[in-house]
Amino acid sequence: MIYDDLVAGRLAIPFDLRLQLKQTYFLAWQRSALEKPLGMELRAWIIGLSRRQTALSRGPLPNVK
DSSP, X not given: OOHHHHHHTSSOBSSOOOXXXXXXXXXXXXXXXXXXXXXXXXXXXXXXXXXXXXXXHHSOOTTBO
């Protein structure tokens, strides 16, 4: 969520310390929510963010000083 600000130099990470979650987050909703306007787009957007965050959290952190 802060990757763009890190790369742009607006934020800095002083230490490469990461927390491992003991449990996974789950997103739950009624199936009918996907039938609403933009329901599928919202789901795809949330899943995309999650996948990007997972990939970023495994790689090197930018601007670590």
